[in-house]
Each structure stands twice: as structure tokens, then as C-alpha cells.
Amino acid sequence: MKAKIAKIKLVRVHYIPKTLEPGILYVSEEFGAAVHLCACGCGSKVSTPLGPAEWALEDTGCGPSLRPSIGSWQLPCKSHYFINGGLILWAGQWSEEQITLGRQAEEKRRCIYYNSLERPSAGVLQKLWHWLKSLFQ
Ligand SMILES: [Zn+2]
Numbered sequence: 001m002k003a004k005i006a007k008i009k010l011v012r013v014h015y016i017p018k019t020l021e022p023g024i025l026y027v028s029e030e031f032g033a034a035v036h037l038c039a040c041g042c043g044s045k046v047s048t049p050l051g052p053a054e055w056a057l058e059d060t061g062c063g064p065s066l067r068p069s070i071g072s073w074q075l076p077c078k079s080h081y082f083i084n085g086g087l088i089l090w091a092g093q094w095s096e097e098q099i100t101l102g103r104q105a106e107e108k109r110r111c112i113y114y115n116s117l118e119r120p121s122a123g124v125l126q127k128l129w130h131w132l133k134s135l136f137q
Pocket of ligand 1: 040043075
């Protein structure tokens, strides 16, 4: 039986349990992961790694929020929804084009983040170098 889930609650765990219940977002801070059953009711497990370049979890007090949206383009159901304040907000199904765009956006986001980690030190060195050079000119 397929039943769309409209609400999800946050359950903090150390280890993600083997059997998951629908309507629960299992979060393991230790392992930096959130796992839940796909909200369309297909029974697929959806894992979202948590981190600055991954998903951001917010405990709003009235339920969890996850950013960005959950786009399960790798699942047959291709569900796409938002988890916002414990509510599942459906974004409709992904078209092939949206899937490609979604993937690209995700790669871009990761890329921007990792670049931003590397760049500041290089930038500071470069500034220092220019400053030193200007002293001797
Ligand atoms: Zn599904």
C-alpha cells in the first residue's frame, strides 16, 4: 500500500536502525547522516549526509527542516519534496531535464564549497606577496 506521508518527526539516534518507520527522520549527529523512508510510501530508504556541503538540518521545535530539498532521482518514484518544519512539501515529479539540472546544481554546490575552503589561504598569501613586492618598488 502506497501512502504519501505528510508529516515527519525528528528522532535522534546514535546508529541508524535497520528497520525504519515511515514518518520519522532518523538523525545521527555522530555519523553526520539523516535517514528516512521516502515520503511517497514506496519504502525506499533515503540517506542524506549532513554537513556544510551536504544537507543542513534544523530542528525548528515543531519538526525538522532539511535543506536543500530531497530529490530522489535515483529511485524509481523520482520523488521530490521539501522537509520543512516537520511537514512534507511536495515539489512534483522531476522531469529528465530537471534531474540533470539538479545533479549539476549539486555538483556545483559541492565544488563551490570545496573551492572556498582552498581559496582563502592562497588569497592571503598572494596579497602578502603583492604587499611585499610593493615595499621594494
Ligand atoms: Zn518513493
